[in-house]
Amino acid sequence: MSAPERIPPRGLTALDLLAEGELTVRGQVREASNAVLFCTVAHGGERADCVYKPVAGEQPLWDFPDGTLAEREVAAYAVSEATGWDLVPPTVLRDGPYGPGMVQLWIEPDPSPPPLLALVEGGTAGPGWKAVGPAETGDGRAALLVHADDARLRRLAVLDAVINNGDRKGGHLLPAPGGRLYAIDHGVTFHVDDKLRTLLWGWAGEPLPDEVLPVLEALGEGLAPGEPLESRLSALLTAAELDALRARVRELAGTARHPHPSGAWPPIPWPPV
Structure with missing residues (x-):
């Protein structure tokens, strides 16, 4: 599974791959309250794992407008990128197999990190x-x-x-x-x-x-x-x-x-x- 540093080659950025690649659903993250689909994305001979959260799978919230969570995820990435700290994985808003949604690069965690x-x-x-x-x-x-x-x-x-x-x-x-x-x-x-x-x-x-x-x-x-x-x-x-x-x-x-x-x-x- 790919971390941002392992993409690109040949000038293809992680955002390019997420935005333009073909999404293939591989499974579902069952623990999540909203629909979270584990996918692969492929484009230009390159491939990475990613998460796709379709707007259609968002559960209504009493205090947030319906159908806006994906946009907020992308906005959080934009602010994170602007800080220069890059704390949020590359994230885009795009169409997918179940309609528009957020697509984010999958991060494979360190198997034995120091406790936080x-x-x-x-x-x-x-x-x-x-x-x-x-x-x-x-x-x-x-x-x-x-x-x-x-x-x-x-x-x-x-x-x-x-x-x-x-x-x-x-x-x-x-x-x-x-x-x-x-x-x-x-x-x-x-x-x-x-x-x-x-x-x-x-x-x-x-x-x-x-x-x-x-x-x-x-x-x-x-x-x-x-x-x-x-x-x-x-x-x-x-x-x-x-x-x-x-x-x-x-x-x-x-x-x-x-x-x-x-x-x-x-x-x-x-x-x-």
Whole structure:
């Protein structure tokens, strides 16, 4: 199974392959709440594995307009790409065997990565870990949910705050060979209300790393009317959602701190993993 670094050859990019290749459905990811199809995509003698989420397979949500999750996934990729952090695998919106939908490059995870999440009995996060909140072990004992104090996760926490991710679970983190970290499942993003729900609250209230402020400045510039990023996102999001995105970028840059939970919603998604 192919990671982005293994495509292209001969000038064929991952996005070209995903957008123009022939999709063949190989199976279904059964655990997902929406239709998630495992596919191969082939074009110009090249082939890769990918995920296809048709709009027709999206389950209605009370707080998001019907049939918009695929567009939000593509918008999350566009913002991730604009940061230069490339945390979201290449993702396109295209027609497929079951109609229009999102197609994303399949990432084969590292089979034995260092842990990013843990439950710690005793109530204290040790060195190299950040506390999220109380939890229970499988046998009902009290524990503390922690995540790694990892620069890749911290970038992801910033990206999630920017795109207003309402569902950052542990199972959405994909450590890949070579130390890369990818994140998937961005359908419930870009809402106009604060919907941020995540397992990555360990930096809440802390100053943003120095590298983040120039990224936020560049994002703000890219969201100006007529800029390539703004034009790309305006085809995927509503004008109100774009305005809310601009406001979140300005607020993060202004406070220069990781946000706290709003208190309007449960801060951690369920199930958390």
